[in-house]
Amino acid sequence: MILKIQEFIVVEGKDDTVAIKRAVDADTIETNGSAINQKTLQRIKHAQQKRGVIVFTDPDYPGRRIRAIIEQHVPNVKHAFLSKEKAIAKNGNGLGVEHASNEAIQKALREVYTPHAYDIEEIITREDLIMANLLGNPQAKARRTRLGEILMIGETNAKQLHKRLQMFQISAEEFGEAVTQLNLEEQHE
Structure with missing residues (x-):
């Protein structure tokens, strides 16, 4: 069908x-x-x-x-x-x-995403992105690209990533699971 x-x-x-x-x-x-x-x-x-x-x-x-x-x-x-x-x-x-x-x-x-209003509560902070080596790290760009693939939110720069995570209301759990998968993939390279 x-x-x-x-x-x-x-x-x-x-x-x-x-x-x-x-x-x-x-x-x-x-x-x-x-x-x-x-x-x-x-x-x-x-x-x-x-x-x-x-x-x-x-x-x-x-x-x-x-x-x-x-x-x-x-x-x-x-x-x-x-x-x-x-x-x-x-x-x-x-x-x-x-x-x-x-x-x-x-x-x-x-797996289409529907954006939410921008004035909603921030779930994933910039500090979370830094801790996950998605900002301010030599591998940050490559990690953001792969994270975008895992979460199906597209490739982003640092500013866009924070905005998209908020816009699509990616939960802390989804984010954490995606970062864990990213880390495991890097360990097996």
Whole structure:
């Protein structure tokens, strides 16, 4: 049975739409890459009001930029994330949703995050991030990347990590389990 998604899925381009429709039953809105304009943002706002929106952009700088623009203009959209590992083309030349397997796309869309208001109680503090070697450590960037994969919240810089943990209300338990997994992985390298 094919997974049916009620919300519109916002992707970057036509190849992403093809990959989404190959993996799930869903409607998409294409941003035409980084060239996202006011007309597209209006379509996304309208879609959010009618059926909801899931932003599903590539795990690279342009994808993060598009995601940020949409977040700024259309509050409370949902987010689906792919790790770079799951989005690399089989030949190694290319990175994006269009290169992901059906299973990776389905998993990302099953584990969608809904942001919460920013004025909620802080669960994971900056001190927690420092203690977990996610800030102020030579391996912090690599650890943040892997943590983002484990928690399915995407790749982030230090400031974005704190914001995303709060926005998606990652619990102290989820965070602790992810850090433990990260530490165990590093011990076995």
